[in-house]
Amino acid sequence: MSPDHEPSAAQAFSRLMQAHRSIRRFRSTPVDSAFINRLLAEAWAGTSSSGNLNMVSVVKTFDPERKARLYELHLQQPMVLQAPLVLTFCADSHRTRQWLAQRNARLGFADFYSWHVAAFDAMLLSQTVALALESHGLGICYMGTTVQAMREIADFLELPENCLPVTSLVVGWPDEAPAQRDRLPPPLWIHEERYQRPTPEHIDTHFAERETRGRERYLAMGPEMAQAWQQHGITSLAQYYTSKIKYDPDRAADTSAALQTLLRERGFMAAALPGATPDEVPHGR
């Protein structure tokens, strides 16, 4: 610990981590827009940014009518309607390219690498914002459906070229206190010096608790879920995960193809710039 580091900051951080739960039920109490702006600015200042390019935009949606449209686009996940605020985090090289153009600089950042840089910056910021919100007692839930509805959300939010949504957070005051969700145990994912491939015994041992708890949790969701498991011949959590009713690999393949098409259309897959060398690309500085 550095000499001027306050132990209380570490304790507060530790408490914050332990208190994390995704929140899917919210009170109707409003969330203040100016407060959110302050928090967003603070979170961005506290988040690293590749090359300090800051190729990220965040769109706030408070308007209930507009949120109702987002609810449709997010596959009708009810928390989009209930939460007073939806934050959409966008990978955005549009602004950077406009700046370059206005300064007669060579244009760039319209390629897959720049998408990667901007998308990861957006994800990094979203997590800092999530922690910042949680530190004030607000609840959040990520919306993975942002990826499935990327085109429609981009159009709805009027995003320009070279700007696409990568994730969203629903935000509000929690109206539930769910139990803490498990994570895979450290021996499975923390490696000493070299990657240690899991043996079949490792998988059996370390997935056992997750399999029991996960299965119980899903089947406790109601008779429809138990019926669906039966209909699809699902007998384990692993089978459920890649079944038609969860993360269907066929659907994932379609989403992947659509994503590539969209990136091409929206200017994130341009061919390499003629004569460009890696040295000229300022990422990572």
Ligand SMILES: Cc1cc2nc3c(=O)[nH]c(=O)nc-3n(C[C@H](O)[C@H](O)[C@H](O)COP(=O)(O)O)c2cc1C
């Ligand atoms: C990128 C991302 C996308 C997610 N998308 C959804 C979603 O669409 N709907 C949902 O209910 N939860 C979503 N979640 C929340 C996860 O289900 C949740 O984080 C996980 O089950 C662990 O629970 P916890 O956050 O309460 O610890 C998402 C989480 C992440 C990181």
